[in-house]
Structure formats: structure tokens, C-alpha cells
Amino acid sequence: MQLVSVAAVAENSVIGADGELPWDSIPADKEQYRARVADSPVTLGRRTFESMLDDLPGRAQVVLSRTKREYDVETAHHAGSVEAALELGTELAASLGTETVYVLGGGRIYELFQPRVDRMLLSRVPGEYDGDAYYPNFAPNEWLLERETEHEGFTLEEWRHASTP
Template identity: 65%
Template sequence: MELVSVAAVAENGVIGRDGDLPWESIPADKRQYRRRVADAPVVLGRRTFESMREDLPGSHQIVLSRTERAFDVDTAFHASSVDEAVAIAESLGADTVYVLGGAAIYELFQPHVDRMALSRIPGAYDGDVRYPEWEESEWRLALSEQWDGFTLEEWVRRIR
């Protein structure tokens, strides 16, 4: 099973401010992101899950939280660790699982992800949430594609 981190990241590493994006919405990015994760399970933190409740991404949502919670959403599952989240995804028969954040979830999964799909947003933004730093030499840039308002980069982890 492949773990893929998906994020929109400004030039200075910022991914959020006060629970929202610090830049104007980029419709093309939202469309490609939604298409990418539509048929697969996604892993996200509780706050990210709550912020998306009106329009949940993915086929199933694996909510990583230290606190056991029941969700009134049939497709949502609670996980208390990275291993438990992966086990749930495997039980769903997933070939690919997408990690959607927030920052603490990205940080926990960074050593485990096989691929990153990063929407690079031009400009530096003030924010209180950053994408985790990673050692570029451990990754290979497999795709860099210019879109309207951002550049989509796909990074693949080199063999360990």
C-alpha cells in the first residue's frame, strides 16, 4: 500500500493560518486535489476532519486523534496511531492512502510516506502552520507541472 502526502505549500513552507488557507482559493488546485483523493481513504487530524465535514474528501476518512471519538459519518474511522491508521486503510483494501494534514499529521507520517503531491503556491505567506521539512536528497522529483496559479510537484521517496 502506498502512502501519499498531499498539501498546498507556499514558498516559505506555510500551509495554513488560523485554520484556513492564507491565500485566495485556487479552483484548479481544489479540483485536482479532489479528483486525486476521491476514490481512496484519506488520513487527517480531528480539526482538519471537522473543518471539512460539509464536503468530506476521499472514500473513507481515517481520523487520527489521541482521544477516542465516535463520528456520525459512516465513512469515518478513529485511529490513535500511524500504525492503526495504516491497518484501517489496509482493512479497507486500499492500494493508496492520502495523508491530508494538519501539520502534526504530516509530521507523524513524513517518515512513512512513499510519495508527496505538493501544490507549490507562489509567494511567501504569514501563517501558523507549516509543512514539515524533509531531506530533499531522500526524494526524487518525478513531476513538475505548471497549472493556473500553482505548480504541481510529485516527489517519490528514493529506495531506503
């Protein structure tokens, strides 16, 4: 299984403010992100899950939360720990015929999964923004920037962990 972190990140590492994006919507970024994760399981925190209820990403959602909950969404599954989320994500990926599980945030979720991520897809949004959620720092010498693609309003960076083939 490949674990891939996907995030839109401002120049100062901000990814959110009060559960929302702190910048105006970037339709091209949302489109490429949604297309990428559409057929795969995604892992996200409870608050991020709840903020996306009207338009959930992925074919299955692993919701990492300390509190066990039932969700009114058939495709949502609770995980109480990173290990449980990884195990469940692996099972869901196999049942969906994919080898990729995407990590979609929020900030604490990215931080918890960062040591286990194989790849990162970072939409770099120009500018610095006020916020309360940040993408975690990572050691650039442990990562290889495989590709940068310029788009209107953002640059997509595709990173691979140096230990990942």
C-alpha cells in the same frame, strides 16, 4: 499499500492559518486534489476533519486523534496512533479496491507520517504567507522529483521517496 502525502504549500512552507488556507482559493488545485483522492481512504487530523465536514474528501476518512470519538459520518473512522491509522488505512484501501492511502494534514499529521510516506504531491503556491501550520522539511537527497506541472496559480510537484520503486 502506497502512502501519499498531498498538500498545498507556500514558498515558506506554510499550509494553514487558523484552520484555513492563508491564500485565496485556487479552484484548479482543489479540483485536481479532489479528483485524485476521491476513490481512496484519506488520513487526517481531527481539526482538519472537522474543518472539512461540509465537503469530506475521499471515500473513507481515518481521523487520527488522541481522544477516541464517535463521528456522525458513516465513512469516518477513529485511529489513536500512527500505527493504528496505517493499519486501518490499509484495510480500507483493500476494501475499496485501491492500493493508495492519502495523508491530508494538518501540519502535525504530515510531520508524524513523513518518515513513512512513499510519495508526496505538493501544490506549490507562489508567495510567502503568515500561518500557524507548516509542511515538514524533508531531505531533498532522499526524494526524487519525478514531475513538475505548471497550472494557473500553482505548480504541482510529484515526489517519490528514493527507496520507493
